[in-house]
Structure formats: C-alpha cells, structure tokens
Amino acid sequence: MVQNKISYSVLSTDSFNMFYALNPSKYSISDFRPPLNLDKSKVLYLTPEYKSAINDFLGAEATELGEGNIMNPSRPKGTSAERYSMLRPFIPILHGHDSGWNIETNPTVDLITFNKSLTKAIVQFIVGYQGGEATLIRSNSGWVIKESKTTWIE
Numbered sequence: 001m002v003q004n005k006i007s008y009s010v011l012s013t014d015s016f017n018m019f020y021a022l023n024p025s026k027y028s029i030s031d032f033r034p035p036l037n038l039d040k041s042k043v044l045y046l047t048p049e050y051k052s053a054i055n056d057f058l059g060a061e062a063t064e065l066g067e068g069n070i071m072n073p074s075r076p077k078g079t080s081a082e083r084y085s086m087l088r089p090f091i092p093i094l095h096g097h098d099s100g101w102n103i104e105t106n107p108t109v110d111l112i113t114f115n116k117s118l119t120k121a122i123v124q125f126i127v128g129y130q131g132g133e134a135t136l137i138r139s140n141s142g143w144v145i146k147e148s149k150t151t152w153i154e
Contacts, residue, residue: 123135
C-alpha cells in the first residue's frame with residue numbers, strides 16, 4: 001500500500017550545509033497519488049478508511065514485547081496471527097515489534113526537503129524499523145538518486 005500523505009519543505013537557500021539548523025516550515029500533500037508503473041501489479045493507496053478497516057480486521061492479539069526473552073519482539077497470535085498470515089502474501093504488512101501494525105509498503109517517506117531552486121532534494125525515509133536519507137538531483141530525464149544511506153535503527 002502506498003502511503004496517503006507526503007510531507008515536504010522548501011529551503012530559502014540552495015545549500016543543504018545548514019539543513020538541520022534551518023528548520024524549514026513543513027507542508028503536506030494529502031491524498032498523494034503518484035503514478036506507478038508496476039507491470040501487472042495492482043496499486044492500493046492507503047486511505048484512513050483502509051487503514052482502519054485493516055487494523056480492525058487484523059485485531060490486536062499479540063505476545064508481549066520481550067516475552068520469553070528480552071530480545072523478542074511482539075508477534076501476532078491467535079486470530080490476529082491467522083488473519084495476518086492470510087493477508088501477508090498480498091499486502092506487505094509488518095507487525096510492530098512493540099505492538100500494532102505497520103501497513104504502508106516500505107519505504108515510507110517521512111519528509112522531502114527541496115533546495116530553493118528545486119534541483120536537489122533530501123528524502124528522509126523509513127524501511128521497517130530503520131531509516132535514513134537519500135539525496136536526489138534533478139536531471140533532464142527526472143530525479144536521480146545520488147546517495148542513499150540508513151542513519152538509524154530502532
């Protein structure tokens with residue numbers, strides 16, 4: 001499922017040198033629907049209604065975080081585990097390691113920050129339980145990833 005909302009900001013300068021100190025205003029685009037070319041795959045955009053319905057269907061039966069061993073994440077159990085097993089081949093859902101469900105298809109974009117001339121962007125992303133940032137450069141043929149790296153893990 002493709003996330004439904006994208007947050008972005010535009011710097012007042014072309015330089016990212018002081019990126020984190022600049023603290024630019026954040027804006028968001030709701031009902032974000034980027035065109036996707038995934039061959040014969042179908043795309044499902046995550047709306048609040050879908051998210052609520054999937055969460056209600058999956059339920060909240062789960063083991064406790066650290067059950068049996070301090071390093072064990074929370075895992076679905078009972079009816080929630082059965083329903084999760086049924087949906088997982090079709091929708092790449094993850095069970096939260098502390099609780100709940102992670103429904104958006106990875107990676108999810110946390111924030112896109114553009115330079116003033118809209119020729120460079122830094123994308124902060126999340127993949128499962130880790131995240132990072134990618135630097136993109138706009139070329140004549142579109143946006144190109146110049147660098148991508150993970151910078152944190154839960």
